[in-house]
Amino acid sequence: MTHINFKLHTTSRQLHAWTRSEKTKLKEHAAEIVKEQADLGSEKLPHMDAEDAETFEGDMDNFQTPLLSSLVPLNMQDVLQV
DSSP, X not given: OHHHHHHHHHHHHHHHHHHHHXXXXXXXXXXXXXXXXXXXXXXXXXXXXXXXXXHOXXXXXXXOOOOOOOSSOOOTTSOOOO
């Protein structure tokens, strides 16, 4: 269980790092779009709006804790037999 927990934590941190980098890329791209739109005057570019970068949420607060369970209720008074 501890090994699984460490693996999940590592994966979540990688996902968070990816989300941060994607947000940065989208903000840079949105700034380029705003500049291009300003250069074109009132013409709008159809491929992306600057607001698209702001609405990207990604995954920044998802951590999981694995739990061990059973489909059958366990009697905690019984002696464990291996």
